[in-house]
Amino acid sequence: MHPSERLREINSLLLQKSFQVNYASISAYLSEQFDIANYAERSFSRDIKDLKELLQIRYPQLHDTAGELIKFSRAQNRFYLIRDDISAFPSISDKELSQIASTIEQNKHLFSGGAGEGLVNKLRAIALENSMARNHDMLAWSAIELVKDGERSGADLIPIILENIHAKKVVLFSHRGLSAQSKLKQTRGIPLMLKEYNNGWYTGWYVLFQAIEKDTTHIKIELEKLQLYALDRIVSVSSIQEQPRVRIHPEFRPADYFKNCLGLFRSNSQKAMNISCRMEKDSWMLNYIEKYPIHASQQISRENESSVLVQLTLEIDQEVENFFLRFAQEIRVIEPEKLAQAIKNGLEKGILNYC
Structure with missing residues (x-):
């Protein structure tokens, strides 16, 4: 392992509050993760010294007022960064930012309403702030403030829903209404599409699906029969044993459900x-x-x-x-x-x- 790569690893561990950074823990980490068996305590001391120097270069003004930006706690037997928002290296390199932006560019179908371009702009903003941090004193405030989307309630259900979309399988949705008094209900359905939407109050995830009766053995997917649930109203998604046979027309596109909508929700009886x-x-x-x-x-x-x-x-x-x-x-x-x-x-x- 090159010394610069080792410094990045130690820097990353310093950013993790749960990791106790000292010689013993770093030595064990390098041995387990990179099969490095001869990491000396002298090398660890030099690495900590190099990280302190890199931090001083990145944050000279902070260093002048606070002193060394990596300190040692005898009580906890660990080295720590004096602030949570500093790092000897950008959390993502300019090269990595460029690679991520290219990946987004190649997967535009995952974004709508300019969301992909917005994400690329955020990545560019990160790169700009990294550049400014290298060439200027650290500001006491954030120079760029982007839209804060907040926590996405229901996002933990995305993997299982996405898996069943690809498998074309019917699942059982357990869900309740917005009211605290709403009773838990269950609906069988085949999920077809996950959609992100900003409704003006918050940004959330929704699943577009076709409801299925319990004893159905054959399903024909039709646009007029689709329904929409907010993921934050879904309590759980579970598999069912008996899977009906599914027919989907080759030209069927779930996104057509929204083609005459200005927003997200619609009435199936409503005509454009x-x-x-x-x-x-x-x-x-x-x-x-x-x-x-x-x-x-x-x-x-x-x-x-x-x-x-x-x-x-x-x-x-x-x-x-x-x-x-x-x-x-x-x-x-x-x-x-x-x-x-x-x-x-x-x-x-x-x-x-x-x-």
Whole structure:
């Protein structure tokens, strides 16, 4: 093992609070993980010294005020970093960041709504911060703050659901509603797709599936029969013994379930409708939606010298109404009349809240 690789390993162990970094533990670790049987205590002392020097180079201002950035606790018999947010090396090298970005680029089908590009931008931000840390004093605050998605409730169910999607197997979902008083229910279904979605309050995972009756022996997968569950409402996913025979058309695509939605949830009885809107040519929103369409069905045409028409084909639901209410100052719904009236009623109700 090259000395620089050994330093990275020790640095990584220092970042793990559960690992007691001292000569005995590092020697045992190197012997077990890398078959290094002759690691001397003198070499360990030199490695700790080198790590201290690297930290001083990366964080000179912090070193000037706090002294050595790796200290030894006699009571605990361990070396430790004086702060949790420092490291002798970037946690991910620039080369590794580049490799991850390339992998994301090659797997765009796993991302929607520009999420892949957003993740690449985060990786670039990490690389930039690493570069700044090498060339400038450490700031007392974070120079970049990205969107914090928070903990993904239900994410622990993803492996078993994904396995059954690939195996095309029916499972038993145990789930309950959002209310604390909701009773536990069970539904048999064949999972077909996992979808990530930001609903404005939090970002979560959802599973798209087709419900199956208990004694069914043959299944024909159909888009109109699909349902959606939030993973944070699912308590468990378990296998069943008797597996029915599954028929899936070669051109079937679960994602088509969402093709006429502005958001995520939909009613199977709801039909997509043509929505016609008017927007002034000098609206800031026009430039925005030309680059980032409201929906894939969007079409923009000239109405006159001062305005344009925006055409959309969508299932009209609460999410669609909320969108037009949010941007009512910039875009006006002309047709259908029922949607235009719903927007008007919503605006009037909002005004009453301020009277």
